[in-house]
Each structure stands twice: as structure tokens, then as C-alpha cells.
Amino acid sequence: MKAINQNVFLFLFSLFSLVVFAQPKNEAILGTVKGTVIDSNLKQPIPYATIVVNDSSKKIISGGITTEGGTFVIADIPKGTYTLQVQFIGYTTYTQEIQITKQNSHLNLGTILLKEQVESLDDVTIVAERTTIEQKIDRKVINVGKDLTTTGGSAAEIMNNIPSVNVDQDGNIALRGNENVRILIDGKPTNISASQLLKQIPSSSIKKIELITNPSAKYNPEGMSGIINIVLHKNSNIGFNGNINMGLKVRKNARFNSNIDLNYRSGKINVYGSYGANASKSKNYGFVYKENDNTRQDFLINDNNKSHLLKVGVDYYINDKNTLSVYTNQNIYDGKTNVDTEINFLSAPENNIAQILRNNGDNTSASYNLDFKHDFEKEGHNIELEIDYNDYEGESNDAFSFNNRGGYVDTIDNDRQNTTINLDYVNPLSETTKLELGYEARIRRTDNQYASTFFPSSKYEYDRNIHFLYATYGSTFEKWAYQIGARVESYEVEATLNENKVFEDDYITVYPSAFISYTPGEKNSYQISYSRRVDRPGLNQVNPIREWSTPRITSLGNPSLDPQFTNSIEANYTRRLNKGSITGGVFYRLVNDEISQTLIKNPEVEDGQILTFANFDNNSAYGIELSSNYRPAKWWNFNASFDLYSQTQKGIVDGKQKEVDAAIYSIRMNNNFKVSKDLTFQLFGFYRGDQEGIQFKTKPFYFVNAGARYNIMKGKGTLSFNYNDVFNTMRFRFEGEDPYRQNGAFKAETQTIFVGMSYRFGGGKNRKVSRKRRDDNEKSGGGLL
Template sequence: MKLKLILICLIGTLFSMQAQTSVKPTILENTGIISGKITDKKTNEPLPYVNIVVKENNKVITGEITSDKGTFQIKNLALKDYIVEIQFMGYKTITKAISLTNDAKNANLNTIAIEEDAIELKGVNIIAEPSTIEQKIDRKVINVGKDLTTAGATASEIMNNIPSVNVDQDGKLSLRGNENVRVLVDGRPSNIEASQLLKQIPSTSIKKIELITNPSAKYNPEGMSGIINIVLHKNANDGFNASINTGLTFAQTPKISNSLNMNYRTGKVNFFSTYGNNFGKNFNEGNISRLDDNSNQMFDIVNDNKSHLFKIGMDYYINDKNTISAYTNQNIFVGNGIVDVNIVNPNTSQNLLLNSKYFSDNTDGTYNVAFKHLTKKEGETLDLEINHSIYSENQDASFLTTFNNPNIPSSSYNDNLGDKRQNSTVNLDYVNPLNDKTNLELGAESRIIRTENNYMTNNSSLSNSDYSYDLDIYSAYATFGQKFKKIGYQLGARFESYKVNAMLNGVTAYKDDYFTVYPSASMTYSPTEKNQFQISLSRRVDRPSLDQTKPIREFSTPRITSIGNPELDPQFTTSIELNYTKTIAKGSFSTGLFIRSIYNEINRILYPDPQNQDQQIMSFDNFDNNTAYGFEASLNYKINSWWDIQPAIDFSSINQNGLVSVLNSTTNTFDLVSKEVTASAFNARFNSNFKATKNLRFLLFGFYRSGVDGVQFNGKEMYKIDTGGRYSFLKDKATLSVRFNDIFNTMKAGFDGQNPYPQVGQFTWESQSLYLGFNYIFGAGKNKNLQRKQRDNNTKQDGGGLF
């Protein structure tokens, strides 16, 4: 009931503010007006959406974009001298000096014809040579350049090149040393597990990657370490435009990746689409040695995967103030996995081989409709967005165990996993700049999530199950910020009602219902234009995922089985960050510190199977309060005209609590014992780009990750060196890229542990590989730099934001 009252009051506030701002402001007698019309010099046609920027003493005072007829009118200007810049992508910038006085309050620039810039390449989405890193007020933005797209064929392969981000050999993602990170695509969540999703997105389909490590209250609070938002290419250029990318990775066997980005714009309608695919076999090998009985497990894993990614949509520009957009993202994945586990003992009669085969196919569809309204008041916006996603997976698995002892017959069984998930979201966002220094943001959201998981098996020792995990989340937020000459601040709070209901075979397995407030605060201080400090605070939550809660096997080998825990509670985190960014003559430097206080931490547990002491069960549980801290630093520096570097380091430390199984020598059974460790991780990256000629560039990349102590296992250090080059031709419309990853084949995931048994192990994958890529772009359109497109950027001043 409380939430309903909040939503009613919020919606009432939105409409009352809308009504208040509909009154036209009075133009004072001592203010002036600048007006005019912009046309194409070659065709004489009017150009809509051209940027008109008004500057005073080299500082931007205000601005406007031209209408559909190419006209503009900027009012309420003080009677002073100004510089007016006319900016439009693909055209030369025009500068005009204007003087507004009591005798000449209205400056009519009449018709200004602008011409195409011959230096600018006509066409679509020109990918820059080196990637660039922008430190914005609430996020770090990595604009993906050709150096990153040549790092690998998929998003998973390029993530390790990004500061503070790590991907392990299983594809699991972590940010600042923590795996509790929320991954979004185009600002929207996906039903696909992040490690699998990243392997399905071609690297050439990515426009930029945003790291939001301490989000404000307007963002959904999931993810202890923050949000990673992957923004795919979307064109809005006139006419028909396209870019084609194809890549071939040579490792144990060749792998193919392709992508195609297209758009067609005519008049007020823009159609856009993206298609990408990945095909090929992936090989992993590993071994785990138990030191107590001198046995050895050897793993041979082959995954033959095929994935397709589609993005199709359209924008309809109703007029200068209203835009409606619709798109769909479709992921199709088919995978065949073969896992051979060979257990070798000193007594050869105890040897056995488990052959497991997994046949999986899944589809994930996201459907999005959005409406944006710009009021007559500059900067005031109202956004309505409806998003619905459907995920379906089916996995058939077969297990065959053969024994070296001829007296023991082989055994086999089959099982099937069916998984269905639906996520429906409706959110409303309102932004009102109360004055030139003050900004108010309000919003409300409804999320309904339904999941079904069915497990069937013909193994008599296992049971069929039907598991569901349903969430109802209703929230509202408000943020208020002010920006002065050198100091700015923002305060916010998100109010959320959360209900969860888990059912196992028709019986309630877990149920919770609570109302929570997630506050946020941030402050920036810029003593000069080249120096900025920022401090921020937020409260966040990590809710158990379906895979963490479902009491059904995630995977199974002769000695270890992974299952979920339906009784997991949410984990809450309070984070404080301090960041500093400095712009220098040839680049920029940024650094940051963070401290986290964690309540009800979710962590892994490992214990012997009560029915078989030689079998281990891996699951999850909640633990007491915890703390974490860390720092990061990165530099973007251009040494000279032909050499630029981007070194980066990050360090994180967390006190982890967990349960380990310790053998009781008296009873010869295992006792669960609490264990606490300090898990500290250090990462270093060094990216260097060399410009040999105008068209030829080379790159060198180095990576180091320190060893990390854990509750269950201690990880060993990892490091590698990559090198590559790229050549542009056909007037920069075509690019040929090559990259040799892990030159010395040093990337290996080694570990050791003492509980429940002393053991050491190592896993390897196809880290050493050769990638060849080709890119070609064509089209003759000019980009329409629309205000509406700010929604895609998900920047802090926008109304839409990430949910």
C-alpha cells in the first residue's frame, strides 16, 4: 500500500510539473534573439538537427538544433558579444561573430549554406583506430576502436583488455575483483547468463562499453561492483549505409565470426539493424591431482557452438519534440559439448572414464518500445519505455561411465533441463532542470520476472523436479542535483518493494517480501578545467540468481557436482568511492579508491556428498558482514605523433568468509568449519599503439594478474603478451587486421586447495591464437545528431537511464 501511495504521488508530481512548465516564459526587454536557417550548399535543401552553439569568451552559453525546415531561434540572450558555431557531422563548421545591443536585439543570420567536409568520410559508424577512455561524472566509457575489435572475435575475448575488468577461463566476468556485476546490453538486462552472453556478441558489433562502478539511485541497485553496459552499433545516417566485418581465428581449429550493421533513413523514419554470428569448436583441458591418495582427474572438453545475434528497429521522428522508437534483440545459440573425465589411481582397477555429452539450444528475445517527449523548456524531458524479454533453453545430456575393472559393469543415464524466463519492465522517467544550476529527476518502474526450470532424469538415484523462481519488483526514485562554478552535488534515493516466491515440486522452497530504500550521494569538485575530484556513496544489492538457487545440477563429474541453494538471502553492499581525473597536454590520467561494506555475503561452499564421501558438492551460502577496498589508475598518453600508450593497474582486497570441510580424525567424518581469508588481487595492463604510416598501425598489449587466495582454492598468477597490426585502404573504407594472442602461450589457470582434500590443478584453453579480420564500410549518409539519441547513451543527465 505504501508503494502505491508513492507511485500515485510521483505521477501526480510529474503531471503538476508538466502543467507548471507549460506556461511560456516572458521574454525580458533586455534580452536578444539569434535566428536563421541552415541549408546544404550543394543541394540547397534545408538541414534539420544541425547543432547551433552559442559561446561567450570561448565557453558554451547555450545552443539549439535546427527544425525539420532547417530553421532555428535562440531566445533570452543577454545583450553581449557572442560567437555562433554551426556544427554538423560530415560538414565544415561555420563560425559567426554576433553582437546584441539595445539598438540591435535581434540578429537574423538569414540562410547559411554549409558544405561537406572532404576530410570527413561519408558513411556509417567509422571505428576509430585506437580505443579511447572517457572519465565521465558517473562512469568510465571505453569507445571501442579497431585495436580492441582485433583483440578477439567476441565480447568475452576483448573484456580482459579493459581496465578493472577480468574474464576467467570459464567466461565468468568480474569488475574490481568481484563477480557480482550487472551486465546490460543497450541499457537493458538479458535473460542469458553473462558468461554465455559475452561469447555470443561479436566484438565488431560493439560501439562502446560503459563501466558504472557506483551508480546513483536512478539505476536499479543490483550488482555489488556496479554495472557494465555494452552498447551495440546503431546508425541514424541518411540514405542506405552499412558496414561489414568478418573474422577468422586460428587456434586448435579455425573459428569464424561475422557482423553486419545497416541503416536506411528517409525523412522522419530511420530503420536500423545489426547481425552477428560466431561458429567454431573450443577446446579446454585440465587436471586435478589429489595429494592424499595420489589420484588424478584429467579433463578433455570440446564445445561446438553456433550463435546468432540480431538487432532490428526503427525510429520515427514525429516532430522536434516527440520521438517513438522500437527495436528487438534476438539471440540464438546452439551448442554441443563433450566432456571426458578420466580418473587415474595408483590402483589401476579403480580407474574410470566418464563421457558426458550436452546438447543445448536457447533463444532470447528482447522487445522494446520507447517514447520521448521534449517540452518547450530546455532540457525538460519525459520518457516512457516498455521492455519485454523471453528466454527459452533446452538441454539434453547423457552420461556414460566405464570402469577399468572388468568386473564392474558400465553405467549410463540421461537427463533433460528445460528453462523458461520472462521479464517485463515498464519505466517512466522525468527530468526537469529547475534552473541553469539545478536538476531534478523522478522515475518509477515495474518489473515482473517469471522463471520455470524442469529437470527430468532416468537415473534412479536422482529425482525429477519442477522449480520456479518469481520476482515482483516495484520502485520509484528521485534525484536532486546542483552545479555551481567549481562544485556540483547530487542526492538521491530509490524506494523499492521486492517480493520473491520459489516453489520446488509444488512446495514453497523460499519466500521473502520487504521494502527497502537505496540512497545515493555524489559530489564533484573541479578546481581547474583540467582537474576534477569526485566522491560518491551508494547502497546496492545482489539478489540470488536462478543458477545460484535452483537445487538442480549445474554440472556433474565423477568427483564434483554443482547445485544451487534455494534458501539464499540477498546480499547488501554500501560503497564509497573517491575518483580523480586530470587532463594533461598529451592525454589524461585518472585514479580512484573504493571501500565497500558487505552484509549477508553470498559465497561458494564445498563439502563431501553425504551419500558418497569421494564425491564433492559445490553450492552457495550466506555469511556474516564483510569489507572490501581497492584502487585503480590508468593513463592515456600520446608520446608523439606516432606512438600512444594506455597503461592501467588495479588492486582489490576483500575479506571472504566461507565453509570448508575438514576431516575429523576421531570420527573419520567431515565437519563444516568456518574459514576467513583476505583475497587480494592485482592486475596490470599495458596497451601500446604505433603508427608506422598513415594507413599502417601496430599494437602491443601486455597483461598480468596476480595470484589470489580464496576460501576453497588459491589461484595462481596469469600473464600474457599480444601483438598485432592493421592496415587501412580504399580511402579508409576498408581495414585488414591481424592479432597474435598470447605469443608465449603463458595463460594458464592454476590453483591449489586443502579442503576437503589436498589438491592441485590447472586448466588451459586456446589462449594462443591468431586472429584475422576484415572490415568494409559504405554509404553516403550524413549523421543526424538528434537530442533523442541521448537516451541511448544512458548518461547521467538523461531521463531514461539503466534499469
């Protein structure tokens, strides 16, 4: 492993050396033009604005895009007179004549002010008709359009439409084929499990989804496959305005979701709030067949869940240099689950067992955020303090009965507190270089109490303190940009069971990262990056208190799990076309001590199994990702993606060394057909091939969705209809040999009809506050890139 790390660092060092010491050609007839693009109202930089240099025949000579600080440098412009244009959506195009001569070959245009287009201001607040995908320096941004929000009720149903993301039958989410992914809401961690969280967020509350596969050193290194940041809508228009969304999904059971956003802005104060609600009933059924004892377990699962999500915030613009912001997220969940399990001994039916589980679970999660930002005199020079506190309280009550006779009751109380403190300092040392320094603390306290009328009671406590220091340095020159950084972490964890210490660990480690990008013109961009990441065991993975059980299977955590570390390198290419764009990428990652779910024999139950977690050996994976956004005709546009991953897994299963090489692939395509100005039809298809793991092989599945949208009330309202899983083919099937030869399948209530309506009211000019969202750099990408 040390040799591999040394080779990686030698490669990166050599690459950086070539870039840093490369010198431009010394040709007197070539010139350079630079400047800074600023919003004329907010006096803030506009990143990713397009710069185009045309000759007298309007032929494009050169071009580029602005950095996060709004700066640009266009080099290698031949001697002559040209027209320079600055373009950005929602703004009036800026045009200026420039002249390159031998005497004046290096032009500094200074500050360029872009004005918002009056005729497009109303459109800015409307959710886009179609989803768009942007490839940025360190992330892929999916701007969620009506074609996704009209697919159904929750974030979980949107995720399977996103390139590189998969959600399984139980709601577990995977990025690039791996479930070790970190979920953030508005750039913040949450105490709610990812599968439960995705079910609680209404689809209409989501503004965009960011896939951050190689975050810079500025951001938390957790998550082997990366970070999925779900950004919720926040309205910042002047005056009073808002929007409301409602949807109903039906088959045998009904699911209702609604969301309302309100905003009032006047002078120095901006007040905003949103409320979303989900109410759903669903059915899930399946079976597991074991060959060794010729038994079949049949499951029937009925869920009845209600959730409420409230967000309220205030931005106070103290003056031009200081901004204070506060907000709170409140999440309330109440769920009931009935699980009927039958174990049928096909060779001896007199031994059949029936178990009935009645679960009552509710939880509340509250987060409070305070942010203060001070801007110094120099543009882009600032310091920011952010404090975030999250409190979670949950209670679960499980009543078990067997063969319609008496049983027992389990009760679990779960309390968690997360405190996060960030202090960030940004200093543009020059127009082309930026230095960022910072400190971060993440303090977690968890208290789990288990009581049972049959089993012994227990108490599990899990405390974790993490402190970080980071530094990043970035620079741009000509058409190149690079950023290097490192994050130093101090980690302490302690776990106790019934007041007895069961696990303790502490260490100090470093997480380096590096990015290089090359943008030769407005149509092509290249990017390569490297990062080291960590996956620390989650609470459910280390909690030795059983999570659920059937007569044959018990689920619980493993308190002895070690963290897994990942070294990842990837390269991406984006080609902008006249009618769309194509993005391609390749990646490679090496994982040490991979954490994976495993089935082991239960010594206390005959033919029983324990579903838990274990550290497997090293794992390597590589993959290819292709996505496109294209409009073949005015009435037709589509998004398509293809993902192919290959991985090697090694580990000990049932006392035997095992190694598996597997390839995983998936294909998505979303078509939008515009029949008229107001009517649009949609057709979405998905296919995923089989996936072989170290214990199980999952079989292929596919599904097709069809829908329509109709704009009403002069575009302020939208009616939508969607028929999900048209052919009723979405199901989870698997087979395996260890520790027993078995196979099974599960099917949820996926074939549904959705009808919805959205309406926007109020108006006003859009002037969004430019405060950073943490891990949401996770807004900016960090550095100058």
C-alpha cells in the same frame, strides 16, 4: 552496521552542507559567463563540449565543460576582453568575443549553435583506430576501437583488455575483482547468463563498453561491484549505408565471426538492422589433484558452438516534440560440448573411473522494446515511457556413460520471461537545477523442468516482482555540481520445487546515492560518489536442480540464499594532458551477507564434493585504479592501466570460522605503432597477480598479443591480423585446503591467429536520435552532472 550507516550519512550530510552553503567571493572585478550549447541541425543539447576562455595572447584564463543539458557556467573571470571558444569533436569551433566590466560582469550568451564539420562527417561513421577511455560523473566509458575489435571473435576476448575487468577460464566476468556484476546489452537486462552471452556477441558488433561502478538512484541497484553495459552499434546516417565485418581465428580449431550493419534514413523514418554470427570450435583441458586420497581428475572439454544475433529497429520522429521507437533483439544459440573425465586412483589404479558426457544445448532469446518520448516546450523538460519484454527458451540434453558402459540421460527445459516498464520524468527547474522522478517495474517468471532416466524428475519455479519509485535532484554552481537521490524498492520472491514452496521473501528498502563533482578548468576534474546496492541471488545460484556433475563433483544452487547489500564510496580524478589523459580513482565498499561460491562435502558420495553458493559474513574491500591514454610521438600511442584491490572475507568453511585478507593486482598496456597512414602495428600485454579467496588461491598469469591493421580502399576497408597469447602462457591454476587439500590447473586454446576484414559502404550525414537508453543512462549519467 547501523553505526557505520549513520557515520556514512553524517559524513555525506556534512559534505553537502558545506557545498550547498558555500558562497562565492564577492569581488566586483570577477565576472561570470553562461550559455547553452545546441546542435544546429537537431536542436538538441551537446553534453561535455569544451568551453575555453583565452586572453589576447591566447593564454587560457578559464574554462569548463557543458552539462548533460548542454549548459555551462564559467565563473571568476577577471575584468577584461577575451575570446570564448566552444569545441566538440565533429563540430566547427564556435568563437565569440566577450568583455567583462564592472557594469557588465555577468554575461548570458543564450543559445550557442554548433555546426557539424562537413569534412569530418564520413569519419564519424568509421570505427576509431584506437580505443579511448572517458571518465564521466558516474561511469568509465571505453569507446571500442579497431585495436580491440581486431583481437578476435567475441566480447569475452575484448573484456580482458578493459581496465578493472577480468574474465576467467570459464568465462565468468569480474569487475574490480568481484563476480557480482550486472551485464546489460544496450542498457537492458538479458535472460542469458553472462558467460554465455559474452561468447555469443561478435566483437565487431560492440560500439562501447560502460563501467558503471556507482549508478545513481535512477538506475537498478543490482550488482555489488556495479554494472557493465555493452552498447552495440546502431547506424543513424541519412540515406542508405552500412558496414560489414568478417574474421577467422585458427589454431587446431577454427572460429568464424561476421557482422553486418544496415541503415536507411529518410524524412521522419529511420530503419536500422544488424546481424552477427559466431561459429567456433575450442578445446579446454585441465586437472584437479586431491592429496587425501591421492587421486587426480583429468578433464578434456571440446566445444562446438554456433550463435546468431539479429537486431532490427525503427525510429519515427512524429514531430519536434514526439518520438516513437521500437526494436527487437533475436538471439539463437546451438552448442555441443563433449567432456571426458578420468579419475585416476594413483595408489589403486584398479579403481579408476572414466566418465563421458555428451551435451546438446540450444536456446533462443527474443527481446522487444517500445519507447515513446514527449518533449515539453522548455528545453530538457520531457517524459518518457519504455516497455521491454524478453523471452528465453532453452533445452539441454546430457548423456552420461561410465567406463564405456551404459549410463543415463538428463534433460533440462528452461523458460524465462522478463518484463520491464519504465516511466521517467525530467524537469530542469532552472538553468542550473534538475529534478528527475520515475517508476520502474521488473517482473520475472522462470520455469525449470528436469527429467532423468536415472534420477527423480523435478520442477522448479521461481517468480520475482520488483517495483521502484525514485527521485534525484541535481544542481550546478560555478565549478561545482552535485546530485542526490533515493530509490525505494518493493521486492517479492517465491520459489517452489515440485509444487512445494522452498523459499519466500518480501521486503521494502531504500537505496540512496550522492555525487559531487568539481571542474576547476578544462584540464582537471574531480568526482566523489556514494551509493547503496544489492545483489539478489541469480537463478543458477538458487536452483536446487544440479547443473552438471562428475563422479566426484556436483554443481547445484542453494535456494536459501539471502541477498547481499553493499555500501560503496569512491573518488576519481582526471587530468587532461596535451598528448593524452590520466585517470585515477580510489574506492571502498562494505558488503553484508556476501554471496560466494563454495565447495562442501557431499554426504552421499565418498570423498565427493558439492559446488554451490553460500552467504558468508561481512566483507570489506578497497582499491586503487590508474589508467592513462598517451601519445609520446605521432607514430606511437598507448593505453595503460594498473588496478590494486584489497579485501577481507569472513565465513564458515567445513564447520570452521575462517578469515582471509588478500590483495589482487593487474597491469595492462596496449601499444599502437603507426608505421604509415594506412599501416599500424599493435602490442598488448597483461599480467594478473595471485588472488587468495576464502577456500582457494589462484596463481598469477600473463599473456601478450601482437597484431597489425592495414587500411584499404581509401580508408573504407581494413585488413587485420592478430597473434593472440604469443607465449602460450594464459592458464588458470589454483590450490586450496578446504574441504580437502587439492590443486589444479586448466588451459584453454588461447594461442590463436586471427585474420579479419571490415568494409564500410554508403554515406550521408550523421544525425543520431537522442533517445535515452534505460540503465543506459546509462547514457547520460543522470541529473545535471
